[in-house]
Amino acid sequence: xxxxLEVIVSxxxxxxxxxxxxxxxxxxxxxxxxxxxxxxxxxxxxxRGEFLxxxxxxxxxxxxxxxxxxxxxxxxxxxxxxxxCLTASPNGLFLVAGVAESIYLWEVSTGKLLSxxxxxxxxxxxxxxxxDSSHFISGGKDNLALVWRLCSVIQLDLNxxxxxxxxxxxxxxxxxxxxxxxxxxxxxxxxxxxxxxVKVWELSSGELLLSVLFDVEIMSVTFDPCEYFLFCGGGxxxxxxxxxxxxxxxxxxxxxSDTDGNHVFKGHRNLVTCLSVSMDGTLLLSGSHDESVxxxxxxxxxSIRCLAxxxxxxxxxxxxxxxxxxxxxxxxxxxxxRFSRHLHGSEGDGGESGEVCVxxxxxxxxxxxxxxxxxxxxxxxxxxxxxxxxxGDGENTKVxxxxxxxxxxxxxxxxxxxxxxxxxxLTKPT
Numbered sequence: 188x189x190x191x192l193e194v195i196v197s198x199x200x201x202x203x204x205x206x207x208x209x210x211x212x213x214x215x216x217x218x219x220x221x222x223x224x225x226x227x228x229x230x231x232x233x234x235r236g237e238f239l240x241x242x243x244x245x246x247x248x249x250x251x252x253x254x255x256x257x258x259x260x261x262x263x264x265x266x267x268x269x270x271x272c273l274t275a276s277p278n279g280l281f282l283v284a285g286v287a288e289s290i291y292l293w294e295v296s297t298g299k300l301l302s303x304x305x306x307x308x309x310x311x312x313x314x315x316x317x318x319d320s321s322h323f324i325s326g327g328k329d330n331l332a333l334v335w336r337l338c339s340v341i342q343l344d345l346n347x348x349x350x351x352x353x354x355x356x357x358x359x360x361x362x363x364x365x366x367x368x369x370x371x372x373x374x375x376x377x378x379x380x381x382x383x384x385v386k387v388w389e390l391s392s393g394e395l396l397l398s399v400l401f402d403v404e405i406m407s408v409t410f411d412p413c414e415y416f417l418f419c420g421g422g423x424x425x426x427x428x429x430x431x432x433x434x435x436x437x438x439x440x441x442x443x444s445d446t447d448g449n450h451v452f453k454g455h456r457n458l459v460t461c462l463s464v465s466m467d468g469t470l471l472l473s474g475s476h477d478e479s480v481x482x483x484x485x486x487x488x489x490s491i492r493c494l495a496x497x498x499x500x501x502x503x504x505x506x507x508x509x510x511x512x513x514x515x516x517x518x519x520x521x522x523x524x525r526f527s528r529h530l531h532g533s534e535g536d537g538g539e540s541g542e543v544c545v546x547x548x549x550x551x552x553x554x555x556x557x558x559x560x561x562x563x564x565x566x567x568x569x570x571x572x573x574x575x576x577x578x579g580d581g582e583n584t585k586v587x588x589x590x591x592x593x594x595x596x597x598x599x600x601x602x603x604x605x606x607x608x609x610x611x612x613l614t615k616p617t
Contacts, residue, residue, distance in 0.1 A: 406459055
């Protein structure tokens with residue numbers, strides 16, 4: 188059988204049989220399982236397609252498996268406290284974890300702790316990177332979602348305290364989940380909250396684009412790949428599909444099913460903790476506290492498969508199948524180093540003598556050029572090129588100006604002679 192293009196990776200809180208398991212998206216058959224401990228919610232992540240990571244529930248360490256060695260826990264990354272959320276950058280260079288109200292950022296290649304961010308006032312609940320790894324977003328129990336520019340976080344000046352690029356502060360209760368769309372720094376971000384709303388933001392400006400009010404608490408949220416629809420998992424087990432391309436122009440709206448493409452997926456009996464959509468946008472995956480993971484056909488709104496678990500589902504996501512997952516003899520190209528628990532390698536776990544750590548300098552932290560500034564710069568450049576092509580440059584400019592002035596005087600004289608001739612012709616007696 189050929190290796191699948193996409194697989195389901197899920198975990199539950201009981202861990203009676205395994206920590207997390209891999210299912211075939213289309214057949215529902217179990218392909219792999221990873222043993223050792225259990226995974227807390229919003230901490231399951233794939234690193235570089237070679238490692239599977241998840242934070243141990245209620246403990247201060249992260250479990251690490253080589254993606255193809257399912258039966259053996261390879262490593263434990265010890266953290267300063269209990270990890271509440273975890274994610275890896277899509278380019279595989281950085282690992283970000285939420286520990287209480289702080290964000291810890293590691294460099295994967297060296298294991299060095301690059302930064303500790305403390306702008307949240309309560310525990311962090313979710314973390315997500317943009318698809319180009321340039322930004323990440325954090326949501327917390329303090330009702331805030333913060334947008335961080337990665338280059339400002341891993342800056343060179345250690346005395347400088349990084350500040351978030353935007354503070355998204357329109358929620359009135361803790362944020363339960365967030366999802367970042369495509370297009371890098373131009374992406375749209377959706378945030379879900381216990382205040383029964385889901386809000387859609389523009390990442391580049393931090394502006395609120397849409398706020399949808401529901402009659403239940405929203406525990407999970409995701410877009411489809413084309414961002415035509417917003418899927419919201421409710422505390423009552425229902426999944427709400429919101430049409431983002433409807434004719435409604437209001438920024439604030441209440442959810443009404445069966446209007447403008449809005450629909451409800453019914454099947455779960457308890458709150459929906461996680462949502463994910465396949466790459467082609469036809470299948471929706473949902474995990475719930477009713478101890479099941481369901482696969483839905485989005486067009487028909489029907490549940491086509493139910494994967495039973497032994498406890499409340501904590502993580503369920505559709506991911507492209509890593510190349511090494513089904514090759515038992517393969518090994519990661521680079522092994523993971525020992526991760527530091529303290530900033531800048533204190534406690535003696537820093538690098539070897541002579542090791543050089545390269546970080547982005549302050550020059551990379553300048554504000555991005557706006558479209559108007561870019562247009563003005565290009566217009567000035569075009570004018571300069573035009574002037575140079577007409578007048579030349581250096582000493583030739585004065586010569587060319589003199590020639591043009593002389594030509595203007597000649598034309599003026601010709602024009603005066605024509606005027607005099609015409610006047611004489613018109614005033615000549617017949």
